[in-house]
Amino acid sequence: EPEVTQTPSHQVTQMGQEVILRCVPISNHLYFYWYRQILGQKVEFLVSFYNNEISEKSEIFDDQFSVERPDGSNFTLKIRSTKLEDSAMYFCASRAYSGGGDTQYFGPGTRLTVL
Amino acid sequence: AQSVTQLGSHVSVSEGALVLLRCNYSSSVPPYLFWYVQYPNQGLQLLLKYTTGATLVKGINGFEAEFKKSETSFHLTKPSAHMSDAAEYFCAVRGGGADGLTFGKGTHLIIQP
Numbered sequence: 001e002p003e004v005t006q007t008p009s010h011q012v013t014q015m016g017q018e019v020i021l022r023c024v025p026i027s028n029h030l031y032f033y034w035y036r037q038i039l040g041q042k043v044e045f046l047v048s049f050y051n052n053e054i055s056e057k058s059e060i061f062d063d064q065f066s067v068e069r070p071d072g073s074n075f076t077l078k079i080r081s082t083k084l085e086d087s088a089m090y091f092c093a094s095r096a097y098s099g100g101g102d103t104q105y106f107g108p109g110t111r112l113t114v115l
Numbered sequence: 116a117q118s119v120t121q122l123g124s125h126v127s128v129s130e131g132a133l134v135l136l137r138c139n140y141s142s143s144v145p146p147y148l149f150w151y152v153q154y155p156n157q158g159l160q161l162l163l164k165y166t167t168g169a170t171l172v173k174g175i176n177g178f179e180a181e182f183k184k185s186e187t188s189f190h191l192t193k194p195s196a197h198m199s200d201a202a203e204y205f206c207a208v209r210g211g212g213a214d215g216l217t218f219g220k221g222t223h224l225i226i227q228p
Binding site for chain 1: 149151156157158159160161164205207213214215216217218219220221
């Protein structure tokens, strides 16, 4: 069964450094997402991406964050200058269709630790 | 704006007993509702979802949930718990034109032997 993959599984970085988290969505999917989960808290929506542009973003997704689909398979989340509070599990998700009830399929996550 | 409340951050049941995980939502429009499960060190896996039509929804692994509009609830049940059901369960809502899912805080299900 096709699945969303994410690399790396764990990333450790120093405060102020740039990080890029990578995701390979399911191949025929058109809509892509990033979520994060700070330890002990709920999963929070960051951004959605469709047709090579951001379609929706939350208040969390400020100027420090950016997303890109550099080729036909990868979807990346860049954090320009990491802060301690960016430490979290970051999940990528994708879905195929435009229907509101269509399923978002999640990857296994990247645990980001900012020191 | 949507919101989700999951009552009980931890629920413990005996193997073979009924599992009931509670979820209440708030949405200004008819919502789409989802239950996801997260096993240790894994991503979120869809258990079941409600979009339209039948309010009793059956999912994988013997789970089901009933959409009750009057109670704004979407509780998850399973008649007989199995040790393999031990995991974190998340209720989520999508609606009102929003693309992203709004999640509850999750319920950690513990199965006692």
